[in-house]
Amino acid sequence: MVPFIDLTAEYLALKAEIDTAVSRVLAGGWYILGKEVAAFEAEFAAYCGVNHAVGVASGTDALLLALRALDIRTGDEVITVSHTAVATVTAVALSGATPVLVDVEPEYYTLDAAQLAQAITPRTKAIIPVHLYGQPANLETILTVAREHGLYVIEDCAQAHGALYNGQRVGSFGHLAAFSFYPTKNLGAAGDGGAIVTQDEGLAQRLRCLRQYGWQERYISALEGYNSRLDELQAAILRIKLRHLDVANGQRRALAQVYQQQLAGLPLVLPRERPYTEHVYHLYVIQSAVRGELQAHLQANGVGTAVQYPVPIHQQPAYAHLRASLSVTERLAGQILSLPLYPHLPADHLHRVCQTISHWYRSS
Ligand SMILES: *Cc1c(COP(=O)(O)O)cnc(C)c1O
Numbered sequence: 001m002v003p004f005i006d007l008t009a010e011y012l013a014l015k016a017e018i019d020t021a022v023s024r025v026l027a028g029g030w031y032i033l034g035k036e037v038a039a040f041e042a043e044f045a046a047y048c049g050v051n052h053a054v055g056v057a058s059g060t061d062a063l064l065l066a067l068r069a070l071d072i073r074t075g076d077e078v079i080t081v082s083h084t085a086v087a088t089v090t091a092v093a094l095s096g097a098t099p100v101l102v103d104v105e106p107e108y109y110t111l112d113a114a115q116l117a118q119a120i121t122p123r124t125k126a127i128i129p130v131h132l133y134g135q136p137a138n139l140e141t142i143l144t145v146a147r148e149h150g151l152y153v154i155e156d157c158a159q160a161h162g163a164l165y166n167g168q169r170v171g172s173f174g175h176l177a178a179f180s181f182y183p184t185k186n187l188g189a190a191g192d193g194g195a196i197v198t199q200d201e202g203l204a205q206r207l208r209c210l211r212q213y214g215w216q217e218r219y220i221s222a223l224e225g226y227n228s229r230l231d232e233l234q235a236a237i238l239r240i241k242l243r244h245l246d247v248a249n250g251q252r253r254a255l256a257q258v259y260q261q262q263l264a265g266l267p268l269v270l271p272r273e274r275p276y277t278e279h280v281y282h283l284y285v286i287q288s289a290v291r292g293e294l295q296a297h298l299q300a301n302g303v304g305t306a307v308q309y310p311v312p313i314h315q316q317p318a319y320a321h322l323r324a325s326l327s328v329t330e331r332l333a334g335q336i337l338s339l340p341l342y343p344h345l346p347a348d349h350l351h352r353v354c355q356t357i358s359h360w361y362r363s364s
Contacts, residue, residue: 004304052204055230059180062194063091113141131160
């Protein structure tokens with residue numbers, strides 16, 4: 001069997017360090033917003049090359065609190081993509097603003113900046129580019145358009161911890177950037193978690209207030225806030241994994257290279273890296289004109305795969321009212337297939353995946 005992902009392998013590789021940290025937190029008797037969270041926030045901000053990081057309960061909350069910190073609300077419009085995890089759009093809807101969905105570039109899977117101009121209206125307040133699958137979006141063009149129209153940019157970095165754009169970490173380009181630490185992400189906790197990073201001291205203060213009941217001081221709510229806190233256990237685990245993140249991303253990139261070599265020449269569209277970027281392969285996504293049959297064949301041969309994502313958000317029941325017609329997004333949803341790729345993926349598993357695919361194409 002070749003499972004799609006194996007989170008136990010990642011834990012076992014760091015078991016001694018993680019078990020020690022977990023015991024330390026449990027014995028310490030302080031479980032929410034303490035020393036571990038403060039240390040993680042400082043370390044993660046430094047890693048991203050920004051001044052501030054604010055830990056919250058999930059990536060969805062990170063996006064929602066980012067929108068709230070910018071005072072985005074009902075009547076406002078926020079431009080993002082339909083080809084993303086549903087949480088990107090959920091967060092916009094929860095803020096009260098209207099999500100305006102645009103198409104993606106077919107080769108990079110990220111927001112097609114050429115479509116921004118038509119999507120901007122007098123109500124537009126922000127753009128949320130998603131660095132999908134670990135591939136940085138076209139930040140240069142997006143930031144230029146945003147500057148011209150006076151719009152905020154919130155980067156959705158939930159799939160791109162550590163990715164580089166022109167040598168600079170994603171998350172350090174927008175006014176704010178949201179990260180998820182859901183267990184499968186490149187930097188994953190043993191539960192839910194998220195963070196917002198920013199260079200702006202005032203926004204960081206507002207976010208700290210929003211994540212805990214709107215408190216500026218204890219028991220006095222200055223804003224209508226939330227309960228969205230990162231806990232000490234998750235922060236302690238994330239501090240350890242952060243120290244190994246660059247190595248883990250390097251392993252992902254090396255495995256992606258092997259896929260690239262072994263799958264070359266087959267009638268598949270393989271991932272392509274945007275120039276001047278470093279993709280961190282949260283997912284290794286190919287396109288096949290016969291995706292359903294290929295996936296079934298892999299399944300029958302014990303190879304786990306996934307589709308991220310099978311139904312564009314504007315075609316899902318909860319969001320059908322957003323009405324959009326996005327030809328690239330709609331075509332991709334029927335052709336994309338994610339192959340197993342995680343830092344400890346054994347080499348023989350990867351070869352088995354490639355052999356199963358190439359045998360199938362040669363015999364069909
Ligand atoms: C995972 C993810 C989120 C949401 O993160 P959660 O921690 O699950 O709330 C948002 N956007 C993208 C692109 C994601 O992949």
